[in-house]
Amino acid sequence: MSYGFETLAIHAGQEPDGRTGAVIPPIFQTSTFAQDAVGAPRLGYDYSRSGNPTRDSLQECLAALEGGRHGLTFASGLAAEDTLLRAVCKPGDHVVIPDDAYGGTYRLFAKVAQPWGIDFTPARLTDVDAVRAAVTDKTRLIWVETPTNPLLGIADIAALAQVARDAGALLVVDNTFASPYLQQPLALGADVVVHSTTKYVGGHSDVVGGALVLNDETVFEQAKFHQNSMGAVNGPFDAWLTLRGVKTLAVRMDRHCDNAERITEYLSRHPKVAKVLYPGLPDHPNHEVAAKQMRRFGGMISFRTGDPASAEAVCNRAKVFTLAESLGGVESLIEHPGRMTHASVAGSALEVPADLVRLSVGIETADDLLADLEQALG
Numbered sequence: 001m002s003y004g005f006e007t008l009a010i011h012a013g014q015e016p017d018g019r020t021g022a023v024i025p026p027i028f029q030t031s032t033f034a035q036d037a038v039g040a041p042r043l044g045y046d047y048s049r050s051g052n053p054t055r056d057s058l059q060e061c062l063a064a065l066e067g068g069r070h071g072l073t074f075a076s077g078l079a080a081e082d083t084l085l086r087a088v089c090k091p092g093d094h095v096v097i098p099d100d101a102y103g104g105t106y107r108l109f110a111k112v113a114q115p116w117g118i119d120f121t122p123a124r125l126t127d128v129d130a131v132r133a134a135v136t137d138k139t140r141l142i143w144v145e146t147p148t149n150p151l152l153g154i155a156d157i158a159a160l161a162q163v164a165r166d167a168g169a170l171l172v173v174d175n176t177f178a179s180p181y182l183q184q185p186l187a188l189g190a191d192v193v194v195h196s197t198t199k200y201v202g203g204h205s206d207v208v209g210g211a212l213v214l215n216d217e218t219v220f221e222q223a224k225f226h227q228n229s230m231g232a233v234n235g236p237f238d239a240w241l242t243l244r245g246v247k248t249l250a251v252r253m254d255r256h257c258d259n260a261e262r263i264t265e266y267l268s269r270h271p272k273v274a275k276v277l278y279p280g281l282p283d284h285p286n287h288e289v290a291a292k293q294m295r296r297f298g299g300m301i302s303f304r305t306g307d308p309a310s311a312e313a314v315c316n317r318a319k320v321f322t323l324a325e326s327l328g329g330v331e332s333l334i335e336h337p338g339r340m341t342h343a344s345v346a347g348s349a350l351e352v353p354a355d356l357v358r359l360s361v362g363i364e365t366a367d368d369l370l371a372d373l374e375q376a377l378g
């Protein structure tokens with residue numbers, strides 16, 4: 001029997017506890033496990049960096065939600081990315097990255113991976129030919145974000161999966177913005193899904209974490225080996241908080257989308273807004289691709305005000321929207337990417353417009369969010 005998304009979010013990897021019947025899997029807040037004899041751990045658990053039952057619950061649940069065979073979770077999204085990078089790349093390899101990647105992802109490639117010997121080329125992922133042109137005979141990974149952060153560009157996952165297959169490379173999709181409820185990259189041909197579970201998956205802005213989901217046994221064994229060898233694992237309490245959050249992912253995402261649709265409609269008509277970037281708008285350059293590969297269009301909206309000073313003023317005046325980095329929580333956030341989340345890409349090919357404002361639309365009362373934007377736009 002195969003279950004629906006909402007059922008899997010609540011039950012996959014989360015059977016009632018075998019010993020006590022506790023409906024919610026316990027937080028196994030332990031570093032080590034008693035062994036019955038030398039070399040005979042009871043359920044295969046011997047040390048919590050190598051394996052922990054609470055982490056296993058989360059790993060199993062996320063794998064089920066992405067429709068993948070294997071899940072691995074980490075202390076942060078970047079820890080997941082770094083572990084994957086070192087598990088599958090070696091010095092001399094090449095990676096194609098998005099030309100508007102998450103700032104921290106760009107920094108990982110530019111300041112950590114490149115000095116270690118992994119070369120990279122930023123490419124416009126919305127242009128399949130540009131990605132194909134960026135591939136070299138050393139390319140090991142094509143790294144995709146869709147929707148992108150903060151410009152809400154849309155990459156055609158199925159088309160890029162074909163480019164990766166032709167190149168003998170792996171297609172990695174950072175699915176943080178969409179979440180598995182809105183988009184399932186593995187079914188579209190991706191090899192690995194990356195998440196910052198800090199965002200929509202956890203959903204409550206109370207825990208930092210990351211995940212990889214994949215099908216290939218060899219890549220899984222390499223990544224699992226590196227998870228243990230590098231040790232950037234999430235603790236049991238963090239895994240439990242993320243599991244608690246993910247149970248409501250579907251209902252939260254639907255409300256994020258409802259509110260975002262109301263707000264894009266409002267912003268599109270506002271005289272002080274020069275441009276609204278949202279994949280659900282028919283005038284978005286890749287709206288058709290988004291409609292093909294996403295269930296709905298998500299809770300992230302960016303807009304341009306025409307000049308940097310007014311963009312900053314809107315951010316400073318907002319009240320219900322909290323001025324903060326990060327995204328994907330139940331509460332609405334507003335930020336200025338140029339001086340906040342994307343300050344690390346200033347001066348690079350990934351620099352973002354200075355009049356850009358990014359919204360992470362929460363699940364508050366839509367009218368309150370609209371009224372707040374009304375006063376903030378002045």
Ligand SMILES: *Cc1c(COP(=O)(O)O)cnc(C)c1O
Nearest residue numbers: 076077078102149176196198209
């Ligand atoms: C936040 C984020 C990351 C990094 O995740 P952390 O949990 O902060 O390490 C990676 N990709 C995207 C798209 C993000 O938004």
